[in-house]
Amino acid sequence: MRKAENRNKQREYLSERKKTAEELCWGRNPVISLLENSPERCSKVLLAKNVQPHVKAKIEELCRASKIVFSGVDSAALDRLCNGENHQGTAAYMLPVTLLDAEEFITSLPKAPAPCLVLLCDHLQDPHNLGAVIRSAEAAGANGVIIPKRGSCMPTGTVVKTSAGAALRLPVARTGNVAQTIKLFQDENFWTVGLAMEGSETLFKEDMPPRLLLVIGAEGDGLGHAAEKACDELRRIPMQGSTGSLNASVAASLALFEWTRSRK
Secondary structure, rough: OOHHHHHEEEEHHHHHHHHHHOEEEEEEEEEEEHHOOOOEEEEEEEOOOOOHHHHHHHHHHHHHHHOOEEEEEEEEEEEEEOOEEEOEEEEEEEEEOOOEEEEHHHHHOOOOOOOEEEEEEOOOOOOOHHHHHHHHHHHHHHHOOEEEEEOOOOHHHHHHOOOOOHHOOOEEEEEEOOOHHHHHHHHHOOEEEEOOOOOOOEEEOOOOOOOOEEEEEOOEEOHHHHHHHOOOEEEOOOOOOOOOOOOOHHHHHHHHHHHHHHHH
């Protein structure tokens, strides 16, 4: 009986620890970006007692400006709270990233014929991949990223950290139906390109169109059947050697910057 109670307590502890990690933003630059760009999403900041003085002073100044509570903690406490991640002596409790509705997001985009790039992630599961994808999307000049409401990771603290704060700056929308959202973009004069190993043409066959919805699939499984069927065309990344496939975030980065190269 006692063993069962201990197991239940352990499961509760692990569940709460996972939940806490997802509600945290950690690392010097991500926390500063959160405070500068989205202070309304921050509820409290934790600073290790050994954090660099100039970093501490900047973060405390930003907290006071937005009337955000901050407190000092032991570095070991932050280690436990962030599950061993490199927190650089600072972490922040953050409210969920504001996710726009896909239809609302589309109406906010530049109208044709203005160039516009949007990335649609078809059920990415790894928050590190999603964070890396959002970071690349911002760097490539994309107007936003769309993720499914179900079967996909959400913009948690890990995503914000991996994106170097880009998830707080770049619009992120969610959709309940990937294929239907692709159709909405097509109605707004976007050409939709899906990345797939089965693509009949290579990514570099010709310049990317100025108004582009780029669709990438999940780790391992690639594009879902509905998304693949809805796209205007499928392109593949030419591969050599025996690797087989690229990481989802690497593949997305290549395609995103191919659009950027086409604009130059």
